[in-house]
Amino acid sequence: MTDELKQLLENNDRAFYVFDSKVLAERIAFLKKSLPEGTALCYAVKANPFVTGEIGEEVERLEICSPGEEEICRSLGIDSRRMVISGVYKTPSVLRRLAADESFQGIITIESVLQYQQLCTDAQGRQHPLRLLLRLTNGSQFGLDEQDLDQIVQQREQFPFLELAGVQFFSGTQKNSVKKFARELTYLDQYLLSLRERFGYQAAELEYGTGFPVSYFVGEELDETTLLREFSALLKELKCGSRIILELGRSMVASCGKYYTHIVDIKVNKGQHYALTDGGLHHITYFGQFMAMKQPYLSVVGKTDVLADKDFTICGALCTMNDILVKQVHLPEIRVGDVLCFERAGAYCMTEGISLLLSRDLPAIYLRGQDGALYRLRSPFETYIINQPKYERMF
Numbered sequence: 051m052t053d054e055l056k057q058l059l060e061n062n063d064r065a066f067y068v069f070d071s072k073v074l075a076e077r078i079a080f081l082k083k084s085l086p087e088g089t090a091l092c093y094a095v096k097a098n099p100f101v102t103g104e105i106g107e108e109v110e111r112l113e114i115c116s117p118g119e120e121e122i123c124r125s126l127g128i129d130s131r132r133m134v135i136s137g138v139y140k141t142p143s144v145l146r147r148l149a150a151d152e153s154f155q156g157i158i159t160i161e162s163v164l165q166y167q168q169l170c171t172d173a174q175g176r177q178h179p180l181r182l183l184l185r186l187t188n189g190s191q192f193g194l195d196e197q198d199l200d201q202i203v204q205q206r207e208q209f210p211f212l213e214l215a216g217v218q219f220f221s222g223t224q225k226n227s228v229k230k231f232a233r234e235l236t237y238l239d240q241y242l243l244s245l246r247e248r249f250g251y252q253a254a255e256l257e258y259g260t261g262f263p264v265s266y267f268v269g270e271e272l273d274e275t276t277l278l279r280e281f282s283a284l285l286k287e288l289k290c291g292s293r294i295i296l297e298l299g300r301s302m303v304a305s306c307g308k309y310y311t312h313i314v315d316i317k318v319n320k321g322q323h324y325a326l327t328d329g330g331l332h333h334i335t336y337f338g339q340f341m342a343m344k345q346p347y348l349s350v351v352g353k354t355d356v357l358a359d360k361d362f363t364i365c366g367a368l369c370t371m372n373d374i375l376v377k378q379v380h381l382p383e384i385r386v387g388d389v390l391c392f393e394r395a396g397a398y399c400m401t402e403g404i405s406l407l408l409s410r411d412l413p414a415i416y417l418r419g420q421d422g423a424l425y426r427l428r429s430p431f432e433t434y435i436i437n438q439p440k441y442e443r444m445f
């Protein structure tokens with residue numbers, strides 16, 4: 051156990067997260083190195099808002115999907131040139147504000163004809179054209195149908211204060227099939243070529259949310275080097291001439307996070323060994339963890355060399371039978387007070403949980419910075435305040 055972890059454990063008698071900037075920087079460098087030269091990266095802030103300030107200049111852009119995420123980026127002093135204001139629902143007042151703000155030099159994605167129409171009105175008279183990416187649908191509620199996108203491209207000269215920078219596409223996450231990437235890239239390539247042929251429009255950019263996978267569970271390791279090599283070969287075959295920006299979330303940040311939770315009770319019920327923790331599904335949730343059928347990478351702090359003793363079902367502190375973190379995992383001999391460390395917890399785990407059920411506290415969040423120092427990003431957060439009724443007489 052490092053001295054730092056020892057100190058953290060001494061200072062925290064409750065669950066907490068630690069994110070590591072160095073691990074994050076190494077991961078980004080690895081991704082950059084694995085992709086063809088000139089491929090840019092865009093970080094999807096939703097994957098982990100807490101490390102947004104640690105995403106260095108190697109990542110050209112940040113994809114921001116809500117006013118809250120925009121607020122987080124602005125509070126960190128992120129330059130608007132790095133912002134991609136995205137999201138299926140963009141608050142009209144946000145669009146109005148951005149359209150009126152000449153100092154805003156980022157990009158806005160267009161997910162519907164309505165969003166486009168609003169900007170056709172609101173951005174009139176701008177000196178610097180507002181840059182837009184047209185999101186092409188994958189057959190879900192997101193993005194524009196081809197016909198609608200075609201029409202926007204066809205009309206582009208009527209609206210010189212709007213610059214169509216290119217096309218954005220995202221079709222889902224945890225994709226590990228090169229065939230699927232090939233199908234999507236071929237489709238996008240052909241569509242972009244057809245925009246050129248039919249409307250004389252060369253999309254300067256293709257921002258592609260690949261949905262690169264993360265292996266979260268024991269027995270589900272993936273051969274990422276091969277996947278990235280084959281994906282890169284596909285990128286090199288594209289004929290559309292658009293600059294490629296890959297929009298990534300989990301693949302960039304999952305590895306930089308760990309979650310620590312204390313064992314607070316141990317019992318045997320009907321022959322089954324249970325370890326109860328001070329955490330739970332309101333703190334940590336992995337993609338595909340449903341009903342705890344899979345086993346995340348975890349260890350007992352300070353006992354990694356100790357042989358497994360028994361199978362335990364690890365449960366959280368929520369009073370719902372669903373609060374099972376792992377079923378039947380081999381653990382060394384454990385005691386109340388031991389701490390479990392869950393790995394690969396840097397993406398979505400800390401925000402996708404059922405945070406408000408039972409009005410329990412959310413964990414503290416720490417960051418090991420590039421400078422080696424440890425920072426606290428959030429103190430333990432009391433949620434009862436959100437759930438507490440406050441009587442304000444209205445009528």
Ligand SMILES: Cc1ncc(COP(=O)(O)O)c(C=O)c1O
Pocket residue numbers: 094097113220222223224259260261262297298299300301
């Ligand atoms: C538009 C868009 N881009 C990127 C992402 C990031 O996906 P992932 O975390 O799988 O890389 C998402 C996730 O929902 C998304 O909706």
